[in-house]
C-alpha cells in the first residue's frame with residue numbers, strides 16, 4: 001500500500017491539498033474562495049471552477065513544500081471524485097490525473113462523504129469503527145453507521161435543504177455574510193435562543209431523516225413581519241433562535257439513532273460540526289447516554305484534503321493508465337474506484 005500520499009479536494013469552493021504519511025498529516029492546505037463568493041451570498045459554481053483552475057497547482061506545490069516532500073517521493077495521488085460541483089470536481093480530478101500520469105503513479109478516487117467520515121481515522125487519536133457519525137455540511141446532512149474503514153450505512157438524511165445550506169440562506173436573510181454558519185454563530189452569541197419560536201421539523205416523525213427548508217421559510221416569514229429595521233434590531237435573537245432549532249433537530253435525531261443502535265462512540269463531521277453550540281449539545285448528549293464523543297479539530301470538519309487522503313487509504317488504487325478516462329460525478333451513485 002502506498003505510503004506517501006498527495007490528496008486533492010475541490011468539490012465546492014475551497015482548493016485543498018494535503019500530504020499524508022499513512023494516517024499522519026504532513027501538510028494540509030486550504031485556499032478559501034469565500035471572498036470571491038461573498039458578494040453573491042453563496043457559491044457560484046462557474047466562479048468556483050475558475051478559481052480552482054488558478055489555485056490547484058500552487059496549492060499542491062505549497063502542500064508538498066510544507067510537508068518537505070518532493071513530487072518524486074509521492075507513492076499515489078488521491079482526489080475527490082464526487083459528489084460536489086461538477087466543474088470544481090473536474091479541476092481536482094484532472095490535476096490529480098496529470099500529476100499521477102506524469103510519474104505512472106496510481107490514482108485513488110475518493111467519495112467526499114467518506115472523506116468526512118475518514119477525518120476521524122487520522123492521527124493523533126484515531127477513532128476505530130464502529131461508531132455513529134453525524135455529517136452536516138453545506139451540501140449534506142446525514143447519519144452514518146460506520147462499521148469499518150471502507151464504507152458506511154446511511155441511517156437517515158435530509159429530505160430537502162442541508163443544515164449548512166439553512167445556515168447560509170438564513171444568514172443571507174438576516175443580512176449576515178457568507179459563509180453563513182460562522183456569521184450566524186457569532187451573531188447568536190448576543191441573542192436569546194427562545195426569543196422566537198422556530199419549527200423543529202421531523203421531531204415527531206419516527207425516522208432518522210432531517211428537514212431544514214421549513215426552518216428557513218420560518219426565518220423568511222419572521223423577517224417579512226419585522227421589516228428591515230425590525231430585523232436589524234432583532235438580528236441576534238433571530239440568529240440564536242434559528243441556530244437553537246437546527247441544534248435541536250440534529251441532536252434529537254442523533255439521540256434517536258443512539259437508542260436504536262448499540263453504538264459506543266459518536267463522531268461529528270462536515271462544516272456545521274464546527275458550530276460551538278452544536279458541539280456542546282452533542283457533548284452533553286453523549287455524556288448523558290454514556291457514549292464516547294470524538295470531535296476532530298474544526299480544520300478537519302470543514303472541507304479539507306487530509307480527510308480525502310485518509311479515506312483514500314481504504315480505497316483500491318486505480319493503476320496507470322486505467323484512470324486516464326476517469327470522470328468526476330456530481331451526485332447520486334458513487335463511481336469511486338470504478339473507472340469509466
Ligand code: KG4
Pocket residue numbers: 012136137138139140163164165167168179180181182185270271272273274275276301302303
Ligand atoms: O463541509 P463544508 O466545509 O463544505 C461542504 O461540503 O458543504 O461545510 C460548509 C458549511 C457551510 O454551509 C457553512 O455555513 C457551514 O458549513 N459552517 C457552519 C459553521 N462553520 C461552517 N455552520 C454553523 N456553524 C459554524 N460555526
Ligand code: ZN
Pocket residue numbers: 112116137138270271302303
Ligand atoms: Zn464537505
